[in-house]
Amino acid sequence: MTEFDEAGSIGQRIKLVLMDEISSGAIKPGTSLDEATLSSRFGASRTPVREALRQLEAIGLVEIRPRRGAAVLPLTMPRLMEMFEVTAEMECMCVRLATHRITGMERAALSEIHEASKLAAAADDFEQYDKLNLSFHETLYRSAHNEFLFDELMRLRARLLPFRRTQLRQAKRLAASFLEHEAILRAMMRGDATEAALIMREHMLNAALALALYMQIAEGAK
Known part of the structure; x- marks a missing residue:
């Protein structure tokens, strides 16, 4: 497995965990998702964390804001x-x-x-x-x-x-x-x-x- 593939695999796992927590309500709308905090939580570099956040943005769960990071979008x-x-x-x-x-x-x-x-x-x-x-x-x-x-x-x-x-x-x-x-x-x-x-x-x-x-x-x- 290449370094790129490994980062993608870790990013996928991070995405699934965050996706489950957001969709179950464990992480509330408006919550900031800080890259450094997530990197520490998952024991991963920022590269897979960033990829996970991009994937979550693509399916409409988070918004990545310039210079402010990612936040969970509201969905009633x-x-x-x-x-x-x-x-x-x-x-x-x-x-x-x-x-x-x-x-x-x-x-x-x-x-x-x-x-x-x-x-x-x-x-x-x-x-x-x-x-x-x-x-x-x-x-x-x-x-x-x-x-x-x-x-x-x-x-x-x-x-x-x-x-x-x-x-x-x-x-x-x-x-x-x-x-x-x-x-x-x-x-x-x-x-x-x-x-x-x-x-x-x-x-x-x-x-x-x-x-x-x-x-x-x-x-x-x-």
């Missing part, structure tokens, strides 16, 4: 719920199209991801399930065979990514998410696009509710 719960609502409708459209357009190879890939996520959910392996969850949804996006819809969903997913990740931390959410995925797949395999879309909408709104509950509990524990 009502705004988050609106974003989840829009995502739910777009994913419904995606599933309706994918039900009729999915190829045999895509169907096999989706089933393989789903089976792997079953093991992750059973083991309560948050990190592995999170990765597989992203793969499951992205495979669905591609299976709709609509490039414009794919691009828009990926843009919105990038904005919601920290919060879609955080909602999986709510108690029993991994198992519930897996069962919702299974119901979506079964409806798709039957060729029932309407049912698959309805289940997808419920799946996304359940994710939004899980996020709200997780953040409420986290706030109450302070």
